[in-house]
């Protein structure tokens with residue numbers, strides 16, 4: 353897979369030299385190229401921003417440098433074949449949510465071009481222009497406000513790179529990752545432990561040392577359910593009732609969840625005295 357990143361902060365992408373992505377690059381599994389947007393400016397101050405039409409606070413990234421940069425990056429590859437065409441990925445707080453499903457989709461593409469913005473974002477005409485030639489993904493990595501898209505590029509790149517064939521070693525291979533579509537009925541994962549069996553007077557839960565695989569599986573599932581109910585009630589609410597066995601239902605009811613008419617579970621009302 354080929355990845356290009358066009359940014360005014362190339363040094364922000366240094367982590368792509370490290371760890372999983374860095375190793376995939378060293379092995380030739382990933383071809384990563386980082387470009388300085390200011391290389392496609394022509395004024396003495398290498399200006400990439402200007403005031404917003406219509407007024408308002410902040411600055412907007414000018415379309416000129418982005419157009420020249422993206423044209424140059426696109427021209428540097430052979431994408432005559434439609435299936436080899438790059439996808440343009442633009443991080444923005446108003447994009448579609450970045451999920452494991454979208455990571456899988458992006459991992460299936462041969463070439464991703466990232467356009468992380470700064471200021472108040474990029475002049476809309478740039479996105480419209482490239483949407484006529486490429487698949488454009490405007491993506492949000494979460495409901496919080498970053499100062500620019502570079503950190504989102506690092507997040508998306510790591511989630512995508514680990515899905516590429518041969519990038520993960522056997523030791524860290526894909527298990528039933530939470531959020532992988534269909535994983536464990538969409539429950540969060542429970543806690544994990546390793547040696548020693550006692551650390552600072554804290555024992556590893558005895559069931560995990562019991563060798564009783566049935567009891568271990570049940571305990572892990574209970575812990576996963578408890579954690580999901582506490583941290584992600586939205587996942588419990590949309591859980592397919594067919595994915596829950598009688599024991600699961602008992603655990604949820606013990607935690608105060610109520611069974612609704614359709615078999616799904618409803619969140620107990622907050623702060624209601626019983």
Ligand code: JEW
Nearest residue numbers: 443444445469470472473493494498500501
């Ligand atoms: C994010 C890129 C570039 C992604 C996620 N644009 C914009 C914008 C910004 C702040 C508030 C409103 C709009 C700043 N900003 C970015 C923010 C990505 C840029 C400029 C981003 N959160 N924030 N998930």
